[in-house]
Amino acid sequence: MGLNSFQTSGNSPGDARCRVGLLGFGPIGLAVARHLTGPGAPPTLNLTHIYDRRAREKQGRQADLLAGLCWTDRFDDLVTSDVEILVDAVPASEPASDYVRAALLAGKSVVTTNKLVVAHHGSKLLTLAERQGRQLRFSSAIGGAMPIVRVLADALAGDRVLAVDAILSGASNAILARMDDLDGDIDAAVADACAHGYADVDPSSDLEGWDAAAKLSVVCALAFGLRVAPEQIEMRTSARVRPEDFKKARLRSGTIRQIAHADFDRDRSVLSVWVAPMFVSKTSPFAGITGPGNAARITAAHAGDIVISGSGAGSEAVAAAAAGDLVAIARDRAAIVPAPILADPRQISGLSDHQLAEAV
């Protein structure tokens, strides 16, 4: 099997299906399971195992297809099973990176939906995957259905990325967009975003910028080949944006969004990187992004500006992106993936140094 240029899902006659195991049966795990067993499921994939700490209880609640799979509450059962790819959808309370490492060591490929695993352990885990002759893919961990990982890693592989501006936190975007709509304060917008399932009851990690910063650190690895920890990224909170700020932004023909920014001066080895609520003009690609949408403007030396957008949250969007990774691994099982060799920038600067900075 190799990678392909025309879409091959369903077009590989005689190809034995690739056995898939699922780690975690929360909202995302459920969406992945439904995606892989529902109508129109990728025909090259065969979901056989599900691990969850409360496997028995959750299995009991499933009907037909899913109930008939092999459920377990012991992670080791998946490691010793014959599944070829594990999908990491475990909740934050479990040691996801330990699971990913153990799976790779056991000769499984892994698709992770977990941004923190990639942001904090991505480089080492990719090296391990290469050594094991297996793949670790993470398209669904950053951007949801917005294909920013594919565009940076593949489409722009022959170009030089100069800068990325992006909405990476679906929850923050839903809250800020709702504030603008309601002309109300942030508490009402948070309540509304929670009611729609776009944000957690406590969205402070989204509003402070931690969610976007974790994703932005992965973007810096993909775009510039740089090692940047989320903690090194300057953040300004979006929690203190007020209705008056939106009024002012409207007078300037724009609105406010949480923007994650990175640009890299290769000659000086200076990375400028930050997450902050920013004024965005009505004509920018960001002003029109509502709900839990994600968007990115990627500026490359030769391609110029590429703009992408898509649903950044929602378990179905994440499941669809994870399925794309699974299909890629299934059709290219033999590929050995060279791990990245990341460099450290000489200097990392934040928002205050950046000419585009327009704090609220």
Next chain:
Amino acid sequence: MGLNSFQTSGNSPGDARCRVGLLGFGPIGLAVARHLTGPGAPPTLNLTHIYDRRAREKQGRQADLLAGLCWTDRFDDLVTSDVEILVDAVPASEPASDYVRAALLAGKSVVTTNKLVVAHHGSKLLTLAERQGRQLRFSSAIGGAMPIVRVLADALAGDRVLAVDAILSGASNAILARMDDLDGDIDAAVADACAHGYADVDPSSDLEGWDAAAKLSVVCALAFGLRVAPEQIEMRTSARVRPEDFKKARLRSGTIRQIAHADFDRDRSVLSVWVAPMFVSKTSPFAGITGPGNAARITAAHAGDIVISGSGAGSEAVAAAAAGDLVAIARDRAAIVPAPILADPRQISGLSDHQLAEAV
């Protein structure tokens, strides 16, 4: 070598560079040559040969680096050379598909920038490439720097595409956008687009819809696995759009763009596909596309709407996309690419059957 998730250009120590030959030294060939030899060129690639019918004359006009390469006016010299990948950038007057076939038969991988080669011969050539254990890639043939091929073939490989609406002809877009700006007739806009290098002196194939239809036929293969010839796609000309039409569109808070549309009803096996000048609302992703920009809204069953845009014309944008294909082949030389098995839709319908049709 395998495919990679972090960007690897420059990160593969000890990796021998992949030898590349260039077919055709027109504007696109020149841009590819500069891209592969200029500052920041992908370090895994080594341009060694250039074929052009007027090789001697063109070589004489080059300075330093390019002049020192191996130039030839005999295509066979490239076929028998030790280059591993050929970039097809030959002008329309030459039999590009014959060249691509001969290159694959000689064991070379091929990156083509030529939409007509892919639209008319893509399926057979991809089958040949698979049989030869080589790759044929064509990201730069459709959409320029807009990564529509990557998004359809890779990012959405695990999803089901339902519909695509797109601006695929950079020249048509530049002309229509300019008419709107100038509030003038089409002749002035054509002259302006020509002056900027966005359109040929005779842009009738763009305005009639042939350019977009050829690209749309490839989109149908990628998105739906369908075999659709450009001739089967209904087209309405954009050459008869008048300044009054733009005035009317402005009154409705929108403008006019040449839109290429395809949606596929899988249950009934009915493909609806057309190219026509359409009213697009100011809030659509299309109204803001100016100059030779391309844009696409892809609707998938699980991912929802994904919007992408980028420069659709210009030799630098094409060269950057072609370089991305070259890097992908260089880092995955061993991959065998399964060819698509395309189906024929039971029925192909055009614009008149489509509820969204809003002819000018």
